[in-house]
Amino acid sequence: MDAPEMTLSEAIDLAHRIGKETAAIHAVDVDLQARFPKETVDAFRAEGLLGALVPTELGGLGHDLRTAAAVVRVVGRYCASSAMILAMHHIQVACLVRHGRSDALRAYARRVAEEQLLLASATTEIGIGGNTRNSTCFVERDGDGFTLNKQAPVISYGQYADAIFTTARRDEDSPPSDQVLAVCEAAAVSLTPLSGWDTFGFRGTCSLGFTLEATGDAALILDDPFGDISAQTMLPTAHLLWSSLWLGLAEEASWRAQRFVQKAARKTPGTVPPGAARLAALMVTRQEFAAAVDSLMTRYLQIMDDPDETSAVDFMIAINTLKISASTEVVEVVNQALLICGIQGYREDSEYSLGRILRDAHGAAVMVNNDRIAGNTAQLALMQREF
Amino acid sequence: MSQSVTDSIRALLTEHARLGTDVANLSDTDDLYGAGMTSHASVTVMLACEDEWDIEFPQQMLKKSTFASVGNIRDALAELGVDDATVASA
Numbered sequence: 001m002d003a004p005e006m007t008l009s010e011a012i013d014l015a016h017r018i019g020k021e022t023a024a025i026h027a028v029d030v031d032l033q034a035r036f037p038k039e040t041v042d043a044f045r046a047e048g049l050l051g052a053l054v055p056t057e058l059g060g061l062g063h064d065l066r067t068a069a070a071v072v073r074v075v076g077r078y079c080a081s082s083a084m085i086l087a088m089h090h091i092q093v094a095c096l097v098r099h100g101r102s103d104a105l106r107a108y109a110r111r112v113a114e115e116q117l118l119l120a121s122a123t124t125e126i127g128i129g130g131n132t133r134n135s136t137c138f139v140e141r142d143g144d145g146f147t148l149n150k151q152a153p154v155i156s157y158g159q160y161a162d163a164i165f166t167t168a169r170r171d172e173d174s175p176p177s178d179q180v181l182a183v184c185e186a187a188a189v190s191l192t193p194l195s196g197w198d199t200f201g202f203r204g205t206c207s208l209g210f211t212l213e214a215t216g217d218a219a220l221i222l223d224d225p226f227g228d229i230s231a232q233t234m235l236p237t238a239h240l241l242w243s244s245l246w247l248g249l250a251e252e253a254s255w256r257a258q259r260f261v262q263k264a265a266r267k268t269p270g271t272v273p274p275g276a277a278r279l280a281a282l283m284v285t286r287q288e289f290a291a292a293v294d295s296l297m298t299r300y301l302q303i304m305d306d307p308d309e310t311s312a313v314d315f316m317i318a319i320n321t322l323k324i325s326a327s328t329e330v331v332e333v334v335n336q337a338l339l340i341c342g343i344q345g346y347r348e349d350s351e352y353s354l355g356r357i358l359r360d361a362h363g364a365a366v367m368v369n370n371d372r373i374a375g376n377t378a379q380l381a382l383m384q385r386e387f
Numbered sequence: 388m389s390q391s392v393t394d395s396i397r398a399l400l401t402e403h404a405r406l407g408t409d410v411a412n413l414s415d416t417d418d419l420y421g422a423g424m425t426s427h428a429s430v431t432v433m434l435a436c437e438d439e440w441d442i443e444f445p446q447q448m449l450k451k452s453t454f455a456s457v458g459n460i461r462d463a464l465a466e467l468g469v470d471d472a473t474v475a476s477a
Binding site for chain 2: 133134174175176177178227231308311312313376379380382383385387
């Protein structure tokens, strides 16, 4: 890459441009039809954003997680489904880049950047109760190749991805927790839908369930055990990117409420509009929310390359707690904004409409259910030491 | 004659580690996570050790590797003053 590296503010400007020129244009239709936001993903590709987290020496943009999260946060203001697809793609890229050290995996990372490949994931399995750290299916090795069959209750944008990163037991004799993460390239994957995707929100992510039947190159199984990949990279990256996206949703709702109050203030100069007091309360939640995301991002960037630190109880509790607080606060902010905008927010045909944002916001608590995370956090609290 | 620390660790693992195999089939260096112990189960093992020997693992010991094998657990306990000599004299 000869182009100079993009600064954080340039990346944010780019995200606003894609948001305004593409994502916002198609967001209503994507939501209505529950269809893949092809136009926006094509716009990501045109700007090289699918290689944002790929290092520059492998042909990517070399963004750090903070910059990638900033882009997701801004795009989320225009089309949450598009931003979620970008976030989920980034999570897989982050795993590939940190846990794929072999020549074959580095070559694959280079391909992701050069060919702007879209990566999906199949980490849950029917019959294991939503715990990603257990698998029933397994990798069957055959010389240099592998075969893998999985009943996946959810594979977001699986039909539109260039590869599906799939968890499975290391081999037929491995216990459920001894898992690997295998790159299953679309050309050698067959997906048979098990369910549709007609949901409340995030309708454009097309997160259908599938029977996945894949063959692949055994050299494209990531080097580290999935347990390590999950703790060091997948889980913190997911919670940070998702929280950033939800923050973007909260900020969009908040700005709509603020514009609404400002417009009312202009109509009645000298009188404080009735929604203004609620606006002050909304600002409190919004600021706390943004500060929590920023603080955990800073903490993760400092320790991301130290496995002892990322698997430490304090950090795991902190990152779990971020997910729970961010996914709760996004709904609070949108609800507060709705009370401020009143009927104009309730309408589907006004510039202050909050319907889609509210529906998308409710997805936050159920994607990796907060009750499950709270259960894990409570268990971790049993072994936390005072500090 | 009291039970050796290693035997006690193995007994705790049988009760709490929820392994996919009998603990007796594992050597002191075999990876317990590889044998099916989840991180959930490792917390239970930790709490059981703390109760058994009336100790508290300090912060820096609370990591995955501390509970990765019978030998690792024994070494960690030894650092906290739990070994066959102290247990026998207790």
